[in-house]
Structures are given as structure tokens and as C-alpha cells.
Amino acid sequence: MKKIILSELAQAVLExxxxxxxxxxxxxxxxxQLIERVSRAxxxxxxxxxxxxxxxRTARIFEEAISTFSFLPNSPCLMNAGRPLxxxxxxxxxxxxxxxxxxxxxxxxxxxxxxxxxxTGFSFSRLRPKGDTxxxxxxxxxxxxxFINLFDTATYLIDRNRVRPGANMGILHISxxxxxxxxxxxxxxxxxxxxxxxxxxxxxxIQCLERGEEYPLVHPRTGVAVRKVAARQLMDLIAESAWxxxxxxxxxxxxxxxxxxxxxxxRLEATNPCGEQPLLPYESCTLGSINLxxxxxxxxxxxxxxDELVSLAIHFLDNVIEINRYPFRRIEELSKSNRKxxxxxxGFADMLLMMKIPYQSKKTIELANTIMxxxxxxxxxxxxxxxxxxxxxPSFDHSIFPAxxxxxxxxxxxxxxxxxxxxxxxxxxxxxxEPVFAYELERRVVDKVWVDxxxxxxxxxxxxxxxxxxxxxxxxxxxxxxxxxxxxxxxxYTDNAVSKTINMPNSATVEDVKKLFLLALKEDVKGxxxxxxxxxxxxxxxxxxxxxxxxx
Numbered sequence: 374m375k376k377i378i379l380s381e382l383a384q385a386v387l388e389x390x391x392x393x394x395x396x397x398x399x400x401x402x403x404x405x406q407l408i409e410r411v412s413r414a415x416x417x418x419x420x421x422x423x424x425x426x427x428x429x430r431t432a433r434i435f436e437e438a439i440s441t442f443s444f445l446p447n448s449p450c451l452m453n454a455g456r457p458l459x460x461x462x463x464x465x466x467x468x469x470x471x472x473x474x475x476x477x478x479x480x481x482x483x484x485x486x487x488x489x490x491x492x493t494g495f496s497f498s499r500l501r502p503k504g505d506t507x508x509x510x511x512x513x514x515x516x517x518x519x520f521i522n523l524f525d526t527a528t529y530l531i532d533r534n535r536v537r538p539g540a541n542m543g544i545l546h547i548s549x550x551x552x553x554x555x556x557x558x559x560x561x562x563x564x565x566x567x568x569x570x571x572x573x574x575x576x577x578x579i580q581c582l583e584r585g586e587e588y589p590l591v592h593p594r595t596g597v598a599v600r601k602v603a604a605r606q607l608m609d610l611i612a613e614s615a616w617x618x619x620x621x622x623x624x625x626x627x628x629x630x631x632x633x634x635x636x637x638x639x640r641l642e643a644t645n646p647c648g649e650q651p652l653l654p655y656e657s658c659t660l661g662s663i664n665l666x667x668x669x670x671x672x673x674x675x676x677x678x679x680d681e682l683v684s685l686a687i688h689f690l691d692n693v694i695e696i697n698r699y700p701f702r703r704i705e706e707l708s709k710s711n712r713k714x715x716x717x718x719x720g721f722a723d724m725l726l727m728m729k730i731p732y733q734s735k736k737t738i739e740l741a742n743t744i745m746x747x748x749x750x751x752x753x754x755x756x757x758x759x760x761x762x763x764x765x766x767p768s769f770d771h772s773i774f775p776a777x778x779x780x781x782x783x784x785x786x787x788x789x790x791x792x793x794x795x796x797x798x799x800x801x802x803x804x805x806x807e808p809v810f811a812y813e814l815e816r817r818v819v820d821k822v823w824v825d826x827x828x829x830x831x832x833x834x835x836x837x838x839x840x841x842x843x844x845x846x847x848x849x850x851x852x853x854x855x856x857x858x859x860x861x862x863x864x865x866y867t868d869n870a871v872s873k874t875i876n877m878p879n880s881a882t883v884e885d886v887k888k889l890f891l892l893a894l895k896e897d898v899k900g901x902x903x904x905x906x907x908x909x910x911x912x913x914x915x916x917x918x919x920x921x922x923x924x925x
Contacts, residue, residue: 377404377440380828383799385821390795391452405440407451412436414455415446418692422763435689442800443667444686445719447660447791449490450693459698460489461659462708463791464645464715468654469520471499471594476520480527483541485700487531494542494652496642497521498573501594502550516551518558521568528567540646544624546573547607550590550599556610559620569646571900572611573626578604579894612887615903622648622902623890629899634785634868635711637771647792648900649872650715657708658869659693660715660791661686664800665724665744666829672728679744680751683716687755690714691763691783712766715789715869716752718744720802722809723829725844732808732846733855741806741862745788749866752787759783789869801828805872806863808848808856848876849906853889861896870899879906 379387384404393401393410402410412435419426438444445451447463454461465486467479483493503516521543528541543565545555556572559565581588581604588607589598611621629641629651641651650658663686668678694712699705721741722732730736760766760781769775774782790806797804804810812827833840848856853875860873875889886903893901 377408379404379799380801383801386795386798391448393456408436408439410455411446411451412439414696415450415689415692418695421695431688434685438682438685441667442664442802444661444663444682444689445793445796445800446689446693448795450659450661451796452490454693454696458489459696460491460700461693461697462491462657462699463660464494464650464652464658465491465700465704466494466643466645466652466654466656469495469497469499471501476500476523480524482701483524483528484531487528489700491657491700492540492542492646493528494544494643494645495524496544496546496573498544498546498549498642499593502592502599503554505592505594516554517545517549518551518554521555521558521565525565525567541568542571542644542646542648543568544571544573544643546593546626546642547575547578548589548591550592552590552607553602553610556607556614556621559618560614569648570621571624571644571648571902572621573642574623576627578607582608582891582894608887608890609883612890613883615890616881616883616886616905617908619902619904619908622900623893624648624651624900625898629870632868632899634774635768635772638707638711638768644870644900647872648902649717649789649791649870651869651899652713653707653711655703655707656711656713657699657704658713658715658786658789659690659697660717660789661690662717662719662791662793662796662805663748664720664802665718666720666727666802669724669727674724674728674740674744676747679747683748683751684755686716687714687752687784687787688759690716691756691759710766710768711785712783713786713869714784715791716748716787717790717793717805717867718748719793719797719800719805721806722803726809726829726833729840729844731843732859733851738858738862741859742865745863745866749788749868753782756783756787757781786868788867790863790867790871790873792872792874806859807874808846808851808876810848812845812847849878851876853877853881853885853903854892857889857893857896857898857901861898864898873898873902875901875903877903877905879908881905 387404388400391407395401412432416428416432416435419428419431449463450461453459467482469476469479486493497517500517501514503514505514507514545552559570578588586604587601588604589601591598633641639653644651652658663682668675694709725732725737760783763783765782766785772785793805809827812830856875860871864871889903
């Protein structure tokens with residue numbers, strides 16, 4: 374295995390959060406040993422399906438890909454594979470029904486998941502509205518927000534002493550009678566710090582919005598419309614709150630369900646914390662990402678190399694499903710029934726830099742389409758190959774694939790574009806499909822403030838090449854509508870969804886946010902999130918000027 378080169382920040386993150394420790398807290402491994410531990414543990418799954426499987430050879434192939442940062446799995450896999458805990462999935466969705474028994478059972482399950490480093494998503498849409506009668510007791514319901522606050526407090530207490538704090542997604546359907554309170558709930562500073570929030574928007578709301586009509590708010594228990602609100606009034610409220618705090622985002626819930634590969638197993642209502650992984654209640658998913666900077670040869674994309682990495686990654690992620698130690702049996706049963714994996718990518722913006730292509734350009738959209746279409750195609754081929762040896766995913770007959778004439782499919786879903794926050798930091802590349810946030814930035818990580826300088830930018834500048842300044846675009850140089858175009862291009866060939874933040878300058882207005890939301894209705898995206906620079910006082914990343922040393 375080649376020598377692993379890490380930045381000072383990446384080394385600090387690995388030491389703090391990833392390396393195995395003994396009972397005294399002393400570090401027991403280095404980065405090379407971590408990669409060997411993960412690769413060997415995941416390769417062992419081959420023995421379950423193939424007599425005389427060449428596990429050592431497979432482990433070496435996995436090691437090569439991970440040690441060169443060509444491919445990295447999600448953080449729980451890096452932390453826990455080959456160790457006693459053994460919980461390797463990043464994403465979970467849990468149900469919340471309209472009863473105290475369901476609510477507090479889910480709260481307990483959430484605690485167990487967060488203890489293993491997983492993140493959780495919930496739909497609170499089934500809970501009766503605030504002020505509703507509670508029977509047989511005499512009293513009134515506190516509504517979804519009271520329980521979201523309960524989950525927020527509980528997960529803070531669970532996570533505060535852990536090396537990788539968990540995260541939550543709280544979703545409420547646009548038709549819920551408490552929707553206005555939900556939309557505005559994070560405008561109070563410090564409220565719901567452990568939750569991302571999204572409004573589940575359906576086709577009817579979009580129609581009412583376009584026609585300037587009122588939209589019915591429906592009691593979730595009785596199914597009766599309790600009042601009507603102008604759809605444009607609700608959209609104005611969403612835009613105003615997103616402008617102030619970055620929350621809520623929007624998920625297009627009917628679009629998500631039209632793309633549900635296993636409709637016979639239930640309707641999708643919620644996603645993981647960053648919104649890119651819709652899941653059924655009690656379902657989990659394991660993610661991984663290909664580093665696009667590693668598929669360039671002499672300034673051009675090597676599609677052979679991309680194909681090789683995609684095939685390897687799908688093999689790896691399918692193995693993870695087998696060796697994973699799930700928090701409890703119900704999650705194991707559903708996760709193994711659908712066998713969802715989510716292969717995505719990172720380093721897209723850095724790849725564009727190396728190819729001297731501006732992020733905001735038609736060429737970028739063309740590349741996004743071409744690359745993701747290739748990833749989808751090869752993923753499907755590899756999943757079919759695995760199905761030949763290992764069998765179709767057990768809920769195959771409840772899926773859309775038989776009707777399409779597809780006979781072999783190992784995994785219900787194959788592709789997801791995750792934000793890759795920490796793993797892209799470890800790999801030293803730009804995150805997900807985002808543009809470079811800044812070429813020098815202040816990053817609050819591991820109880821310390823780091824000034825992180827973009828290594829590729831410095832390297833290109835040192836070469837003395839004449840590179841047009843327009844190539845070095847940051848998230849703030851890219852117009853918001855172009856952020857959206859890039860997201861839409863990738864979504865076209867992604868089974869699940871795409872994590873993408875639409876960055877907006879501090880000077881953006883509420884009307885600017887609203888216009889962008891309306892534009893998203895016409896694009897091929899399953900969810901939408903904006904963030905206006907400096908709209909939160911505790912912003913994790915802060916851009917630094919290239920012309921001065923201090924950060925703003």
C-alpha cells in the first residue's frame with residue numbers, strides 16, 4: 374500500500390474521531406491500519422457467497438482504492454468496520470405514529486442509533502395538531518413542534534460527549550395544520566440546533582401555487598380539511614424563514630414517490646439528515662463516494678478508471694450490508710430486504726479546476742450528465758452481476774424492476790450524492806458536487822479553528838500556468854440558478870437524491886430566495902435547500918480573503 378498523505382487537519386480529524394482507542398483513550402492505530410481494518414472486514418463478506426473466495430485479494434483491492442482516496446465509504450464504516458460495535462450505516466429513518474407509545478419507542482431507537490454514529494430522519498406529519506383533544510385523558514396535544522423539541526434535546530444529550538455528533542431531519546407535510554409554526558420554528562436563535570427541517574411539498578400544493586389558489590390544511594387523524602391558506606402565503610413564509618436561517622428546505626414528496634423503486638413495500642415520507650436519501654421507516658442505507666480527481670489522466674477523464682471504481686464501490690457497499698451489525702432486528706430485516714446502497718462522488722469542483730473548466734458553464738452541465746449517466750449504467754451492470762451470484766434483493770417482486778423487464782438486480786437503489794463533508798476533508802478535495810467554498814477558509818473542526826488553504830489552487834498557481842481567473846470560482850461566484858442547474862443535471866441519473874446547498878450572498882433578498890424556490894419547481898430535483906452567507910452566527914465555514922490573512 375502506498376504511503377498515505379494527509380493534511381494536518383485531516384490527521385487531526387482521524388485522531389479525534391476515527392482511530393480505535395483502548396479503555397484509557399489511547400490511540401491504537403494509524404491511518405494505514407484503519408484502512409487495512411476496514412478493507413479486510415468488508416472483504417470478508419465474500420465468503421458468504423462464494424466458496425474459495427479470494428478474500429485477501431479483494432481486501433488488497435479495497436485497500437488500494439481507499440488508501441489513494443479514490444473511493445471512501447461513509448464515516449460509520451471507517452470508524453466501526455472490524456471493531457466490536459460494527460455499525461456501518463450512516464442513514465436511518467424511523468416512524469412516528471400518533472401515540473405516546475410510538476413517539477417514545479422511536480426516541481429510544483434514536484438514542485441507540487446515535488450512540489453508534491448514525492443520523493436519523495423522521496416525518497412528524499402523522500401527529501395531531503397543537504391544541505387537539507387527547508382521549509381518554511383530559512387535555513390537549515402539544516403538536517409536532519413539542520415533540521421535535523423533545524427529540525432535539527434528547528439527541529443533544531446523547532451526542533454531546535461523542536466524537537461524532539449525530540444529526541436529524543425533521544419533516545412536516547405542507548398540509549399539516551401546524552405548518553406555519555413548523556416553518557418559522559428555527560427563527561428563534563438556538564432553537565432546534567440538532568435538526569435540519571424540510572417541508573414535504575406535494576403536487577397539489579404546486580398546482581395551487583401556480584394557479585394562485587388556496588391550499589387545504591388537513592387534520593392528519595381525521596383526514597378532514599380544517600382550513601385553507603393561500604399557497605403563495607405559505608411559499609412566502611418558507612422563503613422568509615430560509616432567508617433568515619437556511620431552514621426549512623423543501624422536499625418534493627410526490628416526485629420522490631414516483632421514483633420509489635419498491636412501492637410495494639410502502640410510501641416514502643422522510644429522508645436522512647441531509648435530505649439525499651429517502652428511506653422507508655426502519656430502513657437504513659450505506660453510502661460511499663468516488664473521488665473524481667482520481668479519474669483524470671493527462672487532463673482528461675479516464676472512463677475506464679471510473680468504471681473500475683464504480684464496480685469496486687458497488688461490490689464494497691453490497692458487502693457492507695452483510696457484515697453490518699444493525700442497531701436492532703427490524704432495521705436489519707428491512708435493510709437486507711431492499712439492500713439499498715448509495716454511491717456518489719466528491720471532488721467534482723476540483724476536477725473542473727484541473728480540467729480548467731469554470732463551474733458556471735455549459736461544459737460543466739454536460740460533464741455532470743455524462744459522468745453520472747456512466748456511474749448509473751456501470752452500477753446497474755455490477756448490481757446485476759452480483760445478483761447472478763448472490764441473488765436479487767429479497768423484495769424484488771415488490772419493486773418496479775420486473776415490469777421493466779429487468780430480471781437481475783441486487784440492490785433496490787444504487788446511487789446517491791451525499792455531502793461528503795468529513796470524508797472529502799480526509800481526501801483533501803472539494804465536497805460532493807459543490808463548488809469550492811473558498812480558496813482559503815476558516816473551518817471550525819475538532820474544538821479548534823483552522824485556516825484551511827486549498828491545496829490544488831496553490832499547486833496550480835505555483836506552476837506558473839496562465840489560467841483564466843474565471844476558472845477559480847467559489848460558491849459565491851456561482852449564480853444561484855447555476856447551482857440549481859448542476860444539481861438537476863446530477864439528479865437526472867441518481868436513484869435517490871442529491872445533497873446540494875444553493876449558496877446565496879448575504880445581500881440576497883427574501884424575494885431572491887422565493888424566485889429560486891419557484892425555479893426549482895421546474896427543475897428535475899427531489900429536494901432544495903438554500904443558505905444565505907452569514908445568516909447564522911455559528912457558521913461552520915467562513916470565507917477568507919486571498920489578499921489578507923484574517924478570516925471574515
